[in-house]
Structures are given as C-alpha cells and as structure tokens.
Amino acid sequence: MKLAVFLSDWRRTEDTYERLKADKLGVILVGNGIYHAVIKENGKESPILSKAGASFYVLSDDLETRGFTAANVNSKVKVIGYGDVVDLIMNDYEKTAWL
Amino acid sequence: MKLAVFLSDWRRTEDTYERLKADKLGVILVGNGIYHAVIKENGKESPILSKAGASFYVLSDDLETRGFTAANVNSKVKVIGYGDVVDLIMNDYEKTAWL
Amino acid sequence: MGAVKLLFVVQRPPYKSENPRLALTHAIASQTAEIYMDEGDSVVPIVAFVGDGVLNAVKNQQAMKLYGVTSTESHIKNSLLIDMQIWVCKEDMERLGLKEADMVTDAEDLGAELKTKFVSYADIQKEMENTGHLLFF
C-alpha cells in the first residue's frame, strides 16, 4: 500500500510507527512532530528518520511557528506547505494514518 | 521538603520525576498512573517504583476502573482511597506536584 | 461502491482520553449508517487494539460503578453483540504481562456469539493493506 503517515508529537506515546510497513511510505511531520526534523537530542538525529525507504516531509508553517526555519532542517527532510500536503494526500498516497 | 508527587500517565512525556529530590517523598499513582503499580512490561516492574526512599500509593477507584484490584498491585505500593489522598495532602506532606 | 472496509486501530490506553471509547462507538455506528448511503453500500468495521491500546480490553472495569461512565469493556461487549470484529494484539498482551484470562474474551452474558480474536501484529498489518481506510486512535 501507499501510505502517508502523520506524526504530530515529539515525545510519542505509541509504538505503531516502528512496526508499520508500506510499499511506499511518506512521513509528514506536523505540529510538534516538526522537532524530529530539527532537534538532535544528545547530538543524535531523531530515530524517526531512520525508517528505511521512507520519504520525509515537514510542514513549514509548523516549523516556523516553533522558531525554526528550513536552514535548521535535517537534509533527509523536505520542507513543504499546506498545498503540498493536499497533493501528497490526494495524488501520491492512497491511505493516511495520523498516529 | 515534604513532597507529594502525583503521576497520572502511563507513557510519561516529562523527565522531571527522575530528577526530583525531597527529604520526604510520596508518590501517588492516579488515573493511568495506576498501570505503574500493576503492569510488568517485559517482566520488569515499572522504573517509577525504583525511586529511592519514596513511599508509593495507588488510588483504588482508578485501579478498579481499569479492571485491576489490590491483588494485582506491586507489594511496594499501598492501595488507598480518596479520603486517604486528602490526609496525605493535608497532613503528611507540605507541597504537591502533579507531573 | 458496495462494502467498504474500515480498520479502527486503538494504540493508547483507556480513560486518559475519550478517543479509545470513541473508536468503539464510531465503529458501532456503522450499523445505522445506511440511512446516509446509497442502496447496496455498506461499511464493515474491525476494531484492533495494539500497543498499550490492549489495556482497553482488560476485563472487570468498574468505570460505571466508580465514575458513572460506561467502561470500554462494556463497549467491546456491545460490539461483539452486533457481530463486529474485535481484535487484540497478542504480542502486546505478552509484553504487558496480560493473559487471555485477564481480557474481555466474549459477551456470552449478553447473548453474543462472536468472540474477541487474539491476533498477531502481522494479521493487523495485513488488514491495514486490505482495508479501504485507516482510522488510528
């Protein structure tokens, strides 16, 4: 399946993400999920970003709301806007999962 | 200080608890905090219960709401009612911290 | 369109949020959704409890007696009564030290024939692939 996963938390309270599998997986960081794109806790990037084969996106509005910019974002992650989120949902993926 | 700490979460999103120090420390498990008193994840008791020198309490109403009874509770933890919570706050401790 | 499958995945414990309960009540509402649908259309829900969500299916919940609120246990039993599938992830039960004897396994007291299915995570993953839409709680 082609699955778009939304992560909106920094400290997560589920472990579904690690177990999820998809032929095509997009991970969209929104809300406090944006910290996974910019914070290196104890010098290490977020384990979220080590999911094999996934494409990573971060919503610029939520990034800038929290005081960060594209310059702070991990190079694995693409900065996108609301219009891009719509296109990912409607065109690039078949199902969504807001964890 | 004499401090009564309330824990109401199972998956915690703060790390204050580990760092808190008090001359006299009471830990009152309420809400989903009760799972720390009854669940052994991967066979191990909750790390919450290894805080040195602390007294542990669990609210029976919240325990039974979630399907557990005193028989399931770790022997380190005392099962109490709402009236006991009042006495702990008003008589046994000087300050409270709901984490 | 015919029958559309929906998979409700409950990942978190009960009573910290209303949402695990709402997963069950929304899934149950599939029974009456016909009035809004075209002839021949239907939705077929499965509610799967994974991760800490399996704590929703622990039996003997006294929420009604102590707080005046319907327990998730009671909603699970009502689901079985209307033949709605309830799945609980076995690996997560084992991780949390829960045995089948600790869980809501049936609603025989209400006259339900369907029983809770204790499944592996792989079964739930497979259903995610087969289902029309995913609803995570």
Add this chain to the structure above:
Amino acid sequence: MGAVKLLFVVQRPPYKSENPRLALTHAIASQTAEIYMDEGDSVVPIVAFVGDGVLNAVKNQQAMKLYGVTSTESHIKNSLLIDMQIWVCKEDMERLGLKEADMVTDAEDLGAELKTKFVSYADIQKEMENTGHLLFF
C-alpha cells in the same frame, strides 16, 4: 502572610497543549492579584522551563503570523518586561542542542531590563524547596 513565592515549572513543549502558555499568563496575573488580597500580601512568581519545556523559549516563533495566536516567545518577553523572572534549564538546552543564541534572552526591543536566566537544574531544585507552592505544567 506577606509575600508568597510560587514556582511555575513548564516541562513540556509549546503548542501541543495550551498549558505552557497558561503558565505564563497565570504567572503574569500575579501583578493584578492584589485586589483579591489583604493589605501587605503579595505573590512572587518564577517561571522555570525544564526538560522539553525549554523549547518554549526558542526565539523567532511565528505563531501570530501563521496561526493568529500569540507565541510563547511573546509571553516570555512580556514577563521580562514586568520584571518577572524567567529561568531556562541549561542542561536541557544542551541535551537538545540549543544554544543561548537560539533562545529568547531578553526583551530589549520592548524596553525590558530583566533578562532570561539560564540556570542549572540544581538551581531549580533549590527554588522548589524555597517556594511556597509548586505549579507544574
């Protein structure tokens, strides 16, 4: 009673919950609490950001521009303007890779003299012992 010290401890990031913001607005309300108090009484608040709570004090938050909501940055600056102490835990900043240059250090643009204090957790623990009441957010 005289002056009562209150320590507001913010442990979680902004925008996931309203509560870090409410810690600041409640502390600021100490300025106008006199109308409800006896002559000579007062409350003296300190707001301390610990753990992931230090993310509240990251500068350049665009919440107003993008969502029409006052940023926590702006509330921190207003706090400094009325000489209310703002403490940020150094060890947690270091753990999250944040430098003082990334943070709200002052509100000079508003004309405030007081600056943010970057303190160690031990200072916050000491203040917990000295304070009259603790308010965790």
Add this chain to the structure above:
Amino acid sequence: MGELTIGVFSSLVGSMSLDFSFKLAEAAMAKGHKVNMWLSGNAVMMAKKGQKPFKDYSHNQKRMMDLIAKGLAITVCEACAEARGYHKEDTPEGMKRASMDWYLAKTVKTDRLLHIGGE
C-alpha cells in the same frame, strides 16, 4: 478533482490539530477538491456560536464560516455536543449535527480519509 474527508477529535484550544484541519481544508478547496469535515470528541467545541477571537487562544470560527460559505460540508457529533451542553440553538449557521453514522457513511465515496483521532 477529488473528495477529501477529514475527521477531527482534538480540542479547540490545545494541540492546534483543529487549526491544522481548517488550514488543510482551505488548501484542498483552493485546489478544487470537495471537502467534508466531521468533528467529534473535544473538536465539537466548534459547535458553539459567539467565540471571542482573543489572540491568546486558537480561533477557528471565522475561517470555518468562510469555508462553509464556499461549500465545506461540516457536521458535528450530536451526542458529544449535548454532553458538553451545546444545544441546537448554539450551533453556528451552516454546520450540521448528526450521529456518528454520518461520518461512517462519508467514508464510502470519499477518495481520501484523514482521520485525526488523537489530541
């Protein structure tokens, strides 16, 4: 153009997931998609007229009314609303109240479902 159904369960002031949902609906409608919204749980806090637009609090009422005028189909969970004391006369113009089966039925024909089931 497609049809997107968004189900939201988050409170008006808090996680900003409701703010996200309305901005996403706006962006989707700007691209010509049809959008349905279902508000349940604490998201039924939208079903109360007369919310004051203070700058310290998320305020979605204005954007919601604009989107309704442009064709957004929005329905709130009736029981969730009544439990919170929101009655029929509190409901903003153009918003519907229904039971949960409205949402379930929408999933049949919609092209995509985004279900925001957490806070």
Add this chain to the structure above:
Amino acid sequence: MGELTIGVFSSLVGSMSLDFSFKLAEAAMAKGHKVNMWLSGNAVMMAKKGQKPFKDYSHNQKRMMDLIAKGLAITVCEACAEARGYHKEDTPEGMKRASMDWYLAKTVKTDRLLHIGGE
C-alpha cells in the same frame, strides 16, 4: 481543619482529571476542610449550563452543584471561557468567573495547593 485549593486545566471529557478533582474536593469537604477550585484551560468546559448526563461521557455538573451548595468556592477563568464561547448567561448558578489573579491570590492563605496543570 485546613484549606485546600485545587487548580485544574483538564477537559470535561477525556483524562478524567476533572472527575478526580471533584471527587477529591468532595472527600476533603467531608473531612471538614475548606476547598477552593480554579478551572482554567479546557477545564472551563464546566462553565456551561445544561450538560446532558449521558453514560458514555464524564458528567460532573451534578456533583459540582451539590458541592457548591455545601460551600465549595469555584471560579473559572473568564477569558478562557469567552474564547470558547461561554458567556455570563451560560454560567451555572453559584460558579464565579474571574481573571487568573483570583487563583494567584488564593495561593497566599491556602494551606495546600494541588495544581493539575496537564491534561
């Protein structure tokens, strides 16, 4: 006998911290303590009359009214209420609305403060 002040920020339906607070207030008053309650954030959801007591949802209005009759002093954050569309005429009998300084002032003379600042 002492004085206990409880500050709550949790929503009506959700974490059950509000249910906890009212049961704790009841137990404290039964032991002869004076209790003050401050409702802010999503806990201002109590400031709406006419909440239907469905069994699927936490319902604290009845217990609150009983406790008010017995002397509970309860005040809600006025701005938090207005932002959610709760006006003066929505407020249950005996509940006060005030700004946050009411709560701050209560901390001066109260023997104990239990501040529930999370959901």
